[in-house]
Amino acid sequence: MSQTIAVLDFGSQLTQVIARRIRECQVYSKIYHYSTPAAKLREDGVIGIILSGGPQSVYAKQAPHPDRAIFELGVPMLGICYGVQLMGHFLGGHVAHSKAREYGHGHLSIKKPGALFAGLPKRLRVWNSHGDKLEKLPPGFRPIGVTENSPFAAIEDLKRHFYGIQFHPEVFHTERGVDMIRNFLLGICGAKQDWTTKDFISHSIAEIRTQVGKSRVILGLSGGVDSSVAAALLHKAIGKQLTCVFVDNGLLRKDERRHVVELYAKHFHIDLRVADASKLFLRRLKGVTEPEQKRKIIGRTFVEVFEKSLRAIKGSAEFLGQGTLYPDVIESVSIGNNPASLIKTHHNVGGLPARMKLKLVEPLRQLFKDEVRRVGAALGLPKEVVWRQPFPGPGLGVRVMGDITAEKLEILRNADAVLHEEMMASGYYYKVWQSFCVFLPVRTVGVFGDERTYDYVIAIRVVESTDAMTADWAKLPHELLQKASSRITNEVRGVGRVVFDISSKPPATIEWE
Ligand code: XMP
16 A cells, blocks of 8 residues: 555544544545654655644654654644644644643634645634643744634644644534544545445455455454454455354354354355354343342353353454454443443453453444444445444343243244334334334233233334434334234234333333343
């Protein structure tokens, strides 16, 4: 790759978002450690450098500083937030130390549109998050934009093509931020717009091959978007060196296992091992009613079964493949005690790589969900997989209230399949965040023909959401609900009543547990 934009990472959580915006402009970029020597950047053919933000003060003892020689490379540079302060600090300006952080919206008035603000309106809302502030410009620079709090909110050095902005152009709250980044990439660095999903795929295939060599990779396939795309990508890269393991925990939806086998083994010719542990799971779950305990049993048993099937694979593997995405990376690093961050860990095989001396290969680690979907589609995964709704790791285990039995699971599976069909047929499946049935171990009276019945209740849960942190119940057309309800009571034995959940999150969660 000859044309690269280097993003030097000074520890901001937004570094990956910068990289993502660059990809949106169809330009190739690479994230580098902040201390990467200038010589390395030159060797890589870097045509522009972005200095990311970072949580530190340039004066802090541990402050991440770049190789001073990067300022001599003769390539355009854009400093964002902490990046501007570095420019000030290294190029002869002055940065005022501040203990308080300035957070939130500001208004940028553009004084000199120039190359960075070409085509943009004179006034824009921008998003600030910084502590220190540039107080005196380095020689050669001039201000090109001001905000309420900073006369140097945007600066440029026309000769060296150095630009600095105090606010964050990469976040949505900054109006036209992507255009600023695009101006830098195309107008200032002269980057080519030739980086597409296809290029990402061929690039990561090359990377996977280099990383893995002749070794074998094992991947736990759940059928969800992330692991499916990871499997398809790894398979394209290393073919038969990939073995996928699918654990049937007995808590799957109707025909789910068959679909997985058909798609991955029959269609993609992936070496797929199915570990049928449904009996084991159900035995261990017998009589357990407490939600947290059910989860623990399911999680522990999953790891045990998965580990056992790995051991059974001949010519033991050196690598464990995982469909980790960038948001999972941030979650597990930074938001330690946020309950949301615990979710992913339930089915996480946690200590397993170390225990089994496996190295990780995570080809989607830098991507966001929508990018992963594009990669999946480009690899030929069907729409039902690429746009599949989220499904919890513990499966129907969190959708059967009270104790779990094979009979209850069967009822739930059948009801859920009916709802799924109706959601698909009406097109609503792809319009909502999740749609599913919940089994309620309550029996109520009904009539069926001339007979009095005493059957279970199925709840329909359909929610809209963008990130599962909050959710609202979906206002589905009554005709759709009516059809699903009458089909469920008519076609699914054991169900006498269907109810629709009209709770939002919070206070209710999406799953009933
Ligand atoms: P709640 O029920 O907490 O769910 O509102 C939020 C989102 O997370 C999904 N979920 C899980 N996903 N393992 C997962 O991979 C789990 O243990 C788990 N529990 C809940 C849920 O379906 C919703 O999308």
